[in-house]
Amino acid sequence: MSIIKLHDRYFRPYLTADKISQAVTNMARIVERDLQDEVPIFVGILNGSFMFAADFIRSYNGNCEVSFVKLASYENINSTGTVKQLVGINENLEGRTVIILEDIIDTGATLEEIYTIFRDKNLKQLKIATLFFKPDVFRKALPIDYIGVSIPDKFIVGYGLDYNGLGRNLASVYQLTTQKMTNIVLFGPPGAGKGTQAEVLKEKFNLVHISTGDLFRYNIKNKTDLGMLAKSFMDKGDLVPDQVTIDMLKAEVNRNEDAKGFIFDGFPRTEDQAKVLDAFLSEKGESINGMVALEVEEDILVKRLLERGKTSGRPDDQDEDKIRNRFNEYNTKTAILKDYYQAQGKYFGINGVGSIGDITELLSEVIEQL
Numbered sequence: 001m002s003i004i005k006l007h008d009r010y011f012r013p014y015l016t017a018d019k020i021s022q023a024v025t026n027m028a029r030i031v032e033r034d035l036q037d038e039v040p041i042f043v044g045i046l047n048g049s050f051m052f053a054a055d056f057i058r059s060y061n062g063n064c065e066v067s068f069v070k071l072a073s074y075e076n077i078n079s080t081g082t083v084k085q086l087v088g089i090n091e092n093l094e095g096r097t098v099i100i101l102e103d104i105i106d107t108g109a110t111l112e113e114i115y116t117i118f119r120d121k122n123l124k125q126l127k128i129a130t131l132f133f134k135p136d137v138f139r140k141a142l143p144i145d146y147i148g149v150s151i152p153d154k155f156i157v158g159y160g161l162d163y164n165g166l167g168r169n170l171a172s173v174y175q176l177t178t179q180k181m182t183n184i185v186l187f188g189p190p191g192a193g194k195g196t197q198a199e200v201l202k203e204k205f206n207l208v209h210i211s212t213g214d215l216f217r218y219n220i221k222n223k224t225d226l227g228m229l230a231k232s233f234m235d236k237g238d239l240v241p242d243q244v245t246i247d248m249l250k251a252e253v254n255r256n257e258d259a260k261g262f263i264f265d266g267f268p269r270t271e272d273q274a275k276v277l278d279a280f281l282s283e284k285g286e287s288i289n290g291m292v293a294l295e296v297e298e299d300i301l302v303k304r305l306l307e308r309g310k311t312s313g314r315p316d317d318q319d320e321d322k323i324r325n326r327f328n329e330y331n332t333k334t335a336i337l338k339d340y341y342q343a344q345g346k347y348f349g350i351n352g353v354g355s356i357g358d359i360t361e362l363l364s365e366v367i368e369q370l
């Protein structure tokens with residue numbers, strides 16, 4: 001399971017389908033034990049409880065009747081406290097045991113409405129079963145008989161629960177993330193102009209620019225252990241081993257906790273690096289918004305790099321064999337990342353040949369929409 005987007009919000013995995021199933025069957029067992037030979041009417045509260053009601057009732061061993069009422073208790077992600085009955089119940093409930101099946105109880109506004117609706121129906125007894133319960137925000141002195149899972153006051157979707165209409169069909173439950181960053185992978189082969197563009201874009205969008213190549217070169221210049229290790233690979237145009245690069249990248253992200261987001265330049269360069277980056281950001285409730293790629297033909301790039309080598313002082317820019325090896329590394333290990341991000345609908349390719357200003361403009365148009 002990974003982060004999902006519904007409308008404008010991101011949600012991260014919270015409870016697996018297995019965990020939910022365990023809670024539901026547990027509840028069914030306890031209700032069975034309490035009711036013994038009684039034939040209850042289970043009343044599901046629509047829309048949210050349809051999945052819970054179906055699974056609970058399927059798991060319930062014993063005779064029962066099933067009905068539904070429809071109430072609305074919230075708009076958007078905040079409880080409004082205004083609840084009204086929309087579709088009533090037609091069965092004769094006199095002398096019956098009614099068990100309400102709710103997907104979630106938070107402030108208790110809906111629950112209060114339910115008690116009001118059923119108060120004058122001369123029931124034998126009314127019991128409440130809710131799959132999810134938010135003890136921190138519950139404000140009513142009303143009994144809840146069966147609780148599946150108590151959860152913190154976070155907005156959840158899935159397993160019948162929605163965010164503005166979406167998410168009800170998900171088999172597991174997701175929690176709203178507080179994603180606040182814009183994270184961009186600036187992508188393209190060596191010499192495509194990533195570094196040049198990143199310098200402009202980081203100012204324009206107030207993002208932190210992390211170039212793994214620059215970090216390695218900084219370490220080499222300062223003769224750190226990391227620098228010495230990286231140098232042996234870089235001088236040949238080989239990639240530095242994943243674990244070394246990943247550890248360095250994570251440390252750099254963690255050093256910038258207050259960042260509004262990052263421009264990752266030269267990272268990820270392998271599928272493993274991309275996966276680690278996704279997992280690492282996901283732990284922080286963040287994710288990559290998009291990979292923006294500068295597309296340039298290889299022959300143009302070789303010329304550009306040799307030209308740059310005259311002034312950059314970079315040994316890997318000065319020798320055509322090393323440059324060709326960097327392209328070989330790119331084509332065999334890095335280029336596939338296009339597919340990786342494309343599969344998530346996050347790949348945006350841009351023609352990287354033209355004036356610096358024009359290319360910045362094209363990149364900005366994409367970034368503004370992320």
Ligand code: AMP
Nearest residue numbers: 212213233234238239240245266267269
């Ligand atoms: P760059 O400045 O991005 O062209 O990177 C220069 C060199 O640093 C590359 O040829 C690699 O040897 C090394 N390097 C930079 N980023 C990475 C990365 N994400 N994974 C492995 N090696 C890297």
